Amino acid sequence: MRIVLSQLNSGTDPARNLKTAQVEIEAAAQAGARLLVLPEAFSCRFGVPLGPVAEPVDGPFATELGRLAEEAGLTVVAGAFSPGGGGRVRNTLLARGAGVHEHYDKIHLYDAFGFAESDTVEPGTRPVVLDVDGVGVGLATCYDVRFPGLFQTLADAGAQVVVVAASWGAGVGKVEQWDLLTRARALDSTSFVLACGQAAPPGETGPAPTGVGHSRVVSPLGEVVAGLGAEPGRLVVDLDLQEVTRARASLPVLLNRRF
Template sequence: MTTANLAKSFRVGLVQMCSGRDVARNLRDAAALIREAASGGAGYVQTPEVTNLMELDRERLFAVAEPESANAGLRQLADLAKELSIWLHVGSMVIKASDAKLANRAYLISPKGEVTARYDKIHMFDVDLPNGEVYRESANYEPGTKAVVADLPWGGIGFSICYDLRFPYLYRALAHAGASFLAVPAAFTRLTGEAHWVTLLRARAIEAQCFVFAAAQGGLHEHGRETFGHSLVVSPWGQVLAEGGVHPSVIFADVDLAMIADVRSRVPSLRHDRKFDVVHADGKAAEVAS
């Protein structure tokens, strides 16, 4: 066990952005806010979903998206993490996975500037909203197939991205796999964010008995989409420890590691999970999504 593992707390910095169509500008904005987070004492810094590019048009997306192996933005962020000696969690980047599909991919970068974990968003946001907005994430992005828990000096962190938030079994599985912290970088729409964002994040924290770190996009973006913002840090007891507004900013929270064991001892629900079958009243087996 390292000295860092013996720490009783650490500071989280969540970067809230309003990313647009200009990748270089988005990366400059992200870098400035990451520096602000580091100067404020954050050892772990998280940026929101699609940090490098907020775009819906397929032609524009594929014109500027780069593969991971040649991604200048990822190299810049890795160099910045090394310079600042922080754990940098890039909430996600638009990555060219093939000629036909992109990946909505998160990266965890160590203070040595090394990528230690990757996660591709599993659940695709395909929806027709009441206000007339239409989203077909699956038209451009290849969904991930693996949930990921990675090691931080203070404990395991489970990955997710935005729409994943609506699938509670993912977070329960991450907690059982050793996560003490759950990451939910996002670009929630204003409409759904106003209705559900805080409630869902608190619920995931309570259910999984983990800290939740959720850096968000916020504001009116160049392509016309409006996102909710309100980046959040939530405790395993469901308390909101820090909350952002709508505009680009950094929010901070000090994470008391003792709270995880305390909450899990007071309500030991993670130890009480049981396997069961779901059946119809007539005795026939029901189909249940896993």
């Protein structure tokens, strides 16, 4: 299964970000990929009011993203925002293309390190696993990566691969935590982890989390198969799904659990 992670800096104009999506979708299709992952907050970066850019999961942004993905014949996962209750939005991953029409609302909200995502975002409740060419692909967003139970739940539901789309906050030790957590979650679930974040911003953007880069593909045994630095870039990786089968046979943590 060939996958592509596109690490980039999205802006605040969803229409311009869709043009970026078209470029990335075309490049992924030309590379022969079956799955393209774009970061969290791809439709609009953090740091601006989210209500005005939130759209229904079948709104104009999602519809156009789906059209581009269907025309290219691959599945795209991209971060966006959809309307929530009480004046809040939902931090949503859209999954579209190649027969996939799904979305995931971020379950664990980033109320940490002095930031309160729950002030403006309503949490989701439903874990999601996609079927991409017969491969189970789970969805997770940023802060979700700190919660191993979600990743094991996704594996129980058939995930062999888990996407983590992120807009990771910068700070002392944060890149090291990102490295540790993405590798640990792969080991917890004996699944490939496709961790795609926003690139580090070119300048100061304020207190909202933007990105640190360091997107990576992690094997079911916690090895970083391929990775990027802080700058924008693109990873093209072939996943051998038999590695999942072998890892779960040799390290059966999912079967050995007691809690």
